[in-house]
Amino acid sequence: MKILVLGATGYIGSATVNRLLAEGHEVVAFTRSGEAANLPSVAGDLTDPASLRAAITGDIDAVINIAPPTGDEDADHAATDAIVESLAGSGRAYVYTSGIWVLGETGDDALDEDAPTNAIAIVGYRPRVEQRVLDAASRDVRTAVIRPGIVHGNGGGIPGMMIGWAKEQGVARHVGENTRWPMVHVDDLAALFTLAVTGAKAGSLYHGVGEESVLVADLAAATGAPTEVWTQEEAAAVVGEAFAEALGLNQVVSGAKARAELGWSPLGPGAVESMRS
Structure with missing residues (x-):
């Protein structure tokens, strides 16, 4: 397949491009x-629907959108419409990246894809x-939405930020005593996109x-630095209120559907092991 990838040069995008190429697909970076x-590429911007339409030429078999949202709901809807209009009636694929923060607090039972959304502020409009x-x-577009857990591996993502904070400050801070995060290794996520x-x-x-669910306190301990619990208010003073809410979000989320329907088999190291290495 010839696949246009939005966000191809980012943390998740780079891993996904590598996986697609390894499996024999042709990638065009937007x-x-x-x-x-080392990639064919086209110029454009998510805030410019015309550039999206121009990039989705007749020889593009699928589009994967791993680019960060613009933060403007109208702009993100316009981008979606431009992509869909370009693919409509063709049966070609469009895979959109969302995230598990749209579920909000989950309690102790793992939520699956049938659970209603209860998005926190930082992703407030994303369910729409x-x-x-x-x-x-x-409209005869083979659409799919993927909600990644907290992504780890290769020193990136929020866990990579935690390691950086621990190095800079000499202490590994985390929000909440018993906060849990659903997690995924970046290479396993790349396999799922593929x-x-x-x-x-x-x-x-x-x-x-x-x-x-992975206890965030265990992630902090895996940095090798002394650990310290942040209140959400203390975290907000450093990283902003919206991100602090996300860091303290306690979630248990199931990934069983992708395993059952797509044969996805995560093989990467667990998050705590990944942090230690």
């Missing part, structure tokens, strides 16, 4: 500059974008979760 190392993407299945773009049925929603 970047602001129109340049990406998800639904817009899923509804495009009625499975979804090639085999997901139209209108599919998947949680990209390798471990249903």
Whole structure:
């Protein structure tokens, strides 16, 4: 397949591109500059629907959107509409990246894809974008939405930030005594994107979760630094209120559906092991 990847040069995007190439697909990167190392690329911006339409040429078999949202709901809806309009009636695939923060607090039972959304502020409008993407299945677009857990591995993601904070401050801080995060290794997530773009049925929603719940205190301890519990208010003074709420979000989320329907088999190291290494 020839696949246009939005966000191809980012943390998750780079891993996904590597996986796609390893499996014999052709990748075109959609970047602001129109340049990406060792990849064919086209210039464009998520806030410019015309550039999206121009990039989705007739030889593009699928689009994967791993780019960060713009933060502007109208702009993200316009981007979705431009992609869908370009693919409509073709049966080609569109995979959109959301995240498990749209579920809000979960309690102790693992939530699956049938659970209602209760998005926290930092992702407040994203469930509406998800639904817009899923509804495009009625226009003969093979749409799928993936909600990754907290991504780890290769020194990146929020766990990578925790390691950086511990090095800088000499203490590993985490929000809440018993906060749990659903997590996924970046290479396993890349495998899920590849499975979804090639085999997901139209209108599919998947949680990209390798471990249903990991105690954040254990992640902090894995940095090797002394640990310290932050209140959400203390964290907000450093990272902002919206991100502090996300860091303190206690969740248990199931990734069983992707395993059952797509044959996804996460193989990467667990989050605590990944942090230690």
